Amino acid sequence: MTPLVEMRDISIAFGGIKAVDHVSIDLYPGEVVGLLGHNGAGKSTLIKCLSGAYRADAGEIYIDGQKVDIRNTRDARALNIETIYQTLALADNLDAASNLFLGRELVTPSGLLDESRMEAETRRIMARLNPNFRKFADPVMALSGGQRQSVAIARAVYFNARILIMDEPTAALGPQETQMVAELIQELKRQGLGIFLIEHDIHAVMKLCDRAVVMKNGQRVGTVRVDEVTDDDILGMIIMGKKPAQAA
Amino acid sequence: MHMSDLSPAAPPRRNWLQQLEIDLRLLGMIGAFALVCLCFWIVTDGRFLSARNIFNLTIQTVSVAIMATGMVFIIVCRHIDLSVGAILALASAMMGMMQARWLPGIFGLELGHPLIAPLTMVTGLLVGTAIGALNGWLVGYQRIPAFIVTLGGLLIWRYVGWYLTAGQTIAPLDQTFLLFGGAEGTLGVTTSWIVGGLASIAALWVIYGARRRKQSHGFPVRPIWAEGAVMALVVGLIMGFVAILNSYELPQAKLKRIFEARGEVMPEGYTQGYGLPISVLILILVAVAMTVIARRTRFGRYIFATGGNPDAAELSGINTRLLTVKIFALMGFLCGLSAIIAQARLQSHPNDIGTLDELRVIAAAVIGGTALSGGIGTIYGAILGALIMQSLQSGMAMVGADAPLQNIVVGVVLVLAVWIDIQYRRRLGMR
Incomplete structure (x- = not known):
């Protein structure tokens, strides 16, 4: 089977510091791959080359086996790559519908924004993702952490994402909201999306992911199937930077 | 997602004011404006709200109000433009020279030729737009803070105009051109x-x-x-x-x-x-156009999104640098438009035209509820802000208050307006 995403030999440096150093990872449809590592291990930087926020200095990206050139976030979106950033990347002063369609607004034939249609579409997708969501007219700064998260997820899911990047999606959420995100990830996985999950929490990775990639100092320590290793094995990889012997 | 959100969907009963769905802040500003008018109406024995004074008040407000609508976009995008008065002065100098010297002298159009007014106005608008675009390029692409770029512009452009006119007041102006000043063209x-x-x-x-x-x-x-x-x-x-x-x-x-x-x-x-008056009609058209831009176009949406969260805007694929150029170019265009109206109203180009306008324009936008922290502001608010300031000044002049006192009062109102706005937003649980 051709991988949905293949990133080969990616390198990127900032002012002489190698943030990502010859790393290769891949992702298959219906799969969740966790990216683990300390702060500064390079996992966010690596994934930003896929989401279009950064351009790699070297290396290649293949989508469905086709080589692609992702120069900016527009290019990534055109390839159905959607990203949910840790900071959620919402404009706090705008309402849910404006954020959902930001950069991809629906317009009337005369070229003006079609506010009503955007709100109707937002209500439709929110009914699926978070049926209790009511605050369609308020700016998102008036929403709770969980509600904001559901706006960010709705934005990624609405445009038929095939590849979803989630950067610590549950970092700012309570237990119930975390559970909702976990269920959503399972649902999207069943629909055949490929998901990269950047996480600090090893338990979340063990629970949600099929495979885990561990990074340290810009390099890949190793890739493991989560059902073949223990929490401690992964912890060892993160801290020691060594692959466990039995999973080699 | 939230337990507390699981309440039934029945909408809460709304009082009559909420059913009207009128913006409370708009209501507050109109209330403040009405209060100002009422006070002066009493103190001046009704003269303040005479048809004559209302007519003059609107004419005097137009130039600052037009620029204030552009300033809303600039401030919403977390920038500032201190050069608007200077751009207005240079555009006015160019237009003065154009209609009184260059077109008759160099191009041989005799005085009163029907082409003089349109050519002059296009020149003014182009000059304004070009300088605005230059400002925007320096801010957006060269990453110089807008405060510095436009502070420089404040010193530069007025005096470029000064050299153009050799420091002279330019008059008389073209008769058709004068129609845009107010009382001469209704x-x-x-x-x-x-x-x-x-x-x-x-x-x-x-x-x-x-x-x-x-x-x-x-x-x-x-x-x-x-x-x-x-x-x-x-x-x-x-x-x-x-x-x-x-x-x-x-x-x-x-x-x-x-x-x-x-x-x-x-x-x-x-x-x-x-x-x-034609000038008031122009202001109304500008207000409508700018409101449509702000609320119903991608351009406007991106201005507000960038002001709310520049990173989010960038990650959404919005070209925020080009956006900056467009916003400043639009501001420059409006300065050119204001230059036409201000010059026609004064029936000459004096060198001090538009002096301190940058502060009036910024104050109008801010009194009208535009937040300097970005992301929040309305066009109608800026126009009301300009109207409130002009009313205060004109009313106090009628009462016989001298210029220093007028400035003190306008300054107090500016700070007070922003303080009330902050309190209002805090109540609503905004930042």
């Missing part, structure tokens, strides 16, 4: 009624269209009585405004001169109302 009673009628129809059509769009998606709409009340209010305001401007009549001496110039004798008891 629509007259009949045309003003027609314009008011058309504006009312357009406003009703917009309100009705919005209601139908909401209904087609099954969203809640205002109750019929509230919709009717809003419509009546809007039409009443438009037609009332026209009625006031129509009731201000040309002085008899001036009428006599007009008839004499035509070689006729003025009939006994003849009167003629001014009606809507």
Whole structure:
């Protein structure tokens, strides 16, 4: 089977510091791959080359086996790559519908924004993702952490994402909201999306992911199937930077 | 997702004010404006709200109000433009030279040639837009803070204009050009009624269209009585405004001169109302256009998104650098437009034209609720802000307060307005 995403030999440096150093990872449809590592291990930087926020200095990206050139976030979106950033990347002063369609607004034939249609579409997708969501007219700064998260997820899911990047999606959420995100990830996985999950929490990775990639100092320590290793094995990889012997 | 959100979907009962769905901040600003008018009305024995004074007040507000609408976009995008008065001065200098010297002298168009006014105005608009775009390029692409770029511009552009005119006041100006100044160019009673009628129809059509769009998606709409009340209010305001401007009549001496110039004798008891000045009509058109841009176009949406969260805007694929150029170019264009109106009103190009306008324009936008932290601001607010400031100044002048006191009061109002706005937002749980 051709991988949905293949990133080969990616390198990127900032002012002489190698943030990502010859790393290769891949992702298959219906799969969740966790990216683990300390702060500064390079996992966010690596994934930003896929989401279009950064351009790699070297290396290649293949989508469905086709080589692609992702120069900016527009290019990534055109390839159905959607990203949910840790900071959620919402404009706090705008309402849910404006954020959902930001950069991809629906317009009337005369070229003006079609506010009503955007709100109707937002209500439709929110009914699926978070049926209790009511605050369609308020700016998102008036929403709770969980509600904001559901706006960010709705934005990624609405445009038929095939590849979803989630950067610590549950970092700012309570237990119930975390559970909702976990269920959503399972649902999207069943629909055949490929998901990269950047996480600090090893338990979340063990629970949600099929495979885990561990990074340290810009390099890949190793890739493991989560059902073949223990929490401690992964912890060892993160801290020691060594692959466990039995999973080699 | 939230347990607390699991309440049933029944909408809470709303009081009559909420059913009208009128913006509370707009209401607050209108209230403040009404209070200012009421105070001066009492102190001046009614002179402040005479047709004559309302007419003059609107004419005096136009130039600053037009620029304030552009300043809203600049401030919403977390920038500032300190050079608007200087750009206005340079555009005015170019236009003064164009119509009084260059077009007659170099291009050989004799005075009064019909092409002089349009060529002059296009020049002014182009000069403004070009300098604005340059500002935007320096801010957006070269990453120089807008404060520095435009502080430099404040020092540069006025004095470029000074060299152009060799420091002289330029006059007399083209007769057609003078129509844009205010009292010299009004629509007259009949045309003003027609314009008011058309504006009312357009406003009703917009309100009705919005209601139908909401209904087609099954969203809640205002109750019929509230919709009717809003419509009546809007039409009443438009037609009332026209009625006031129509009731201000040309002085008899001036009428006599007009008839004499035509070689006729003025009939006994003849009167003629001014009606809507062309400059005020331009302001209204600018206000409508800028509101549509702010609320119903991608460009406007991106301005507000960038002001709310620049990173989010960038990650959404918005070209925030080009956006900066466009915003400043639009500001420059509006400075050019204001230059036409300000110069025509003064009937000359004096070197100090538009001095301190940058501060008036920023104050108008801020009094009108534009937040310097970015992301928040309205066009109508900025125009009301300009109107409130002009009313304060004009009212105090009528009462006989001297210029230093006028400045003190306007300064106090500026700080007070922002303080009230902050309190209001805190109540709503915003930042």
